Amino acid sequence: NAGVTQTPKFQVLKTGQSMTLQCAQDMNHEYMSWYRQDPGMGLRLIHYSVGAGITDQGEVPNGYNVSRSTTEDFPLRLLSAAPSQTSVYFCASSAFALSRQGVGNEQFFGPGTRLTVL
Amino acid sequence: GIQVEQSPPDLILQEGANSTLRCNFSDSVNNLQWFHQNPWGQLINLFYIPSGTKQNGRLSATTVATERYSLLYISSSQTTDSGVYFCAVLTDSWGKFQFGAGTQVVVTP
Numbered sequence: 001n002a003g004v005t006q007t008p009k010f011q012v013l014k015t016g017q018s019m020t021l022q023c024a025q026d027m028n029h030e031y032m033s034w035y036r037q038d039p040g041m042g043l044r045l046i047h048y049s050v051g052a053g054i055t056d057q058g059e060v061p062n063g064y065n066v067s068r069s070t071t072e073d074f075p076l077r078l079l080s081a082a083p084s085q086t087s088v089y090f091c092a093s094s095a096f097a098l099s100r101q102g103v104g105n106e107q108f109f110g111p112g113t114r115l116t117v118l
Numbered sequence: 119g120i121q122v123e124q125s126p127p128d129l130i131l132q133e134g135a136n137s138t139l140r141c142n143f144s145d146s147v148n149n150l151q152w153f154h155q156n157p158w159g160q161l162i163n164l165f166y167i168p169s170g171t172k173q174n175g176r177l178s179a180t181t182v183a184t185e186r187y188s189l190l191y192i193s194s195s196q197t198t199d200s201g202v203y204f205c206a207v208l209t210d211s212w213g214k215f216q217f218g219a220g221t222q223v224v225v226t227p
Contacts (some may be wrong), residue, residue, distance in 0.1 A: 033214070042122075042204055042217035050212050058214065088159060097212055105149045105208055106166040107215060112159055 001026050004110035006091050012116045013081040021076040021113050023091030030097040032074040033107075036060065036087040043090060049074055050097035081117045089113045120145045120209050124218035131195045131225045139190040139221045141205035149208040150181050151215070152190050156201045164190070164203075195225045 007022045025032065033048035035058075045058030049068040063085060065077040074093075078085060091110040121144040131137055141150070152164040165172050165179040167188065172179050176195075181188040192199055202222050206215040 031212070042219045044217070045214055048212065048214060056212070090161065106163065107151060107206070108163065109161040112161075
């Protein structure tokens with residue numbers, strides 16, 4: 001298994017440009033999510049999905065769109081990039097969507113995408 | 119929402135020393151994970167530990183869910199242990215994790 005993969009690894013955008021960060025997992029996980037990490041801070045949830053066709057907002061959703069047409073893929077779209085979106089973006093997945101005790105909710109992270117918006 | 123506090127924020131260790139990192143959370147949780155973010159930015163799963171104690175080599179973790187805290191122990195630290203250690207908790211909802219701010223660990227030779 002490749003686990004969680006993300007592309008690209010690095011990206012530089014100009015203000016106002018749009019782009020899509022790709023995320024894929026090959027573990028047949030129900031739950032996928034996107035986080036951003038700013039310098040000196042923990043990760044903050046942007047959007048998440050509990051299954052194909054179902055998405056919802058996290059803590060910091062403004063400026064980002066998501067869709068989930070397949071179990072494997074969960075792309076994150078920046079509609080009009082702003083310097084405040086300069087960050088490292090991580091995609092994660094876990095087996096089950098609903099939180100529960102015991103196995104199934106362990107989250108696995110991709111390697112991240114470092115995005116700079118000029 | 120749930121508050122997750124990690125302490126200390128920074129830790130400098132000499133190689134071979136032992137240390138304890140703490141994670142306090144403000145509400146009951148269904149699960150808790152510890153991660154190590156290495157100097158290259160990669161997030162590595164250390165422990166998935168809703169309660170009890172687990173050990174993996176020189177690292178071990180204990181979660182006391184009823185008292186709302188978890189501890190990560192690093193024994194005989196090595197320079198490769200440097201990085202940021204995060205705890206993240208899973209509350210009673212769709213599987214949304216809340217991260218703490220992390221503990222920055224520097225291990226010197």
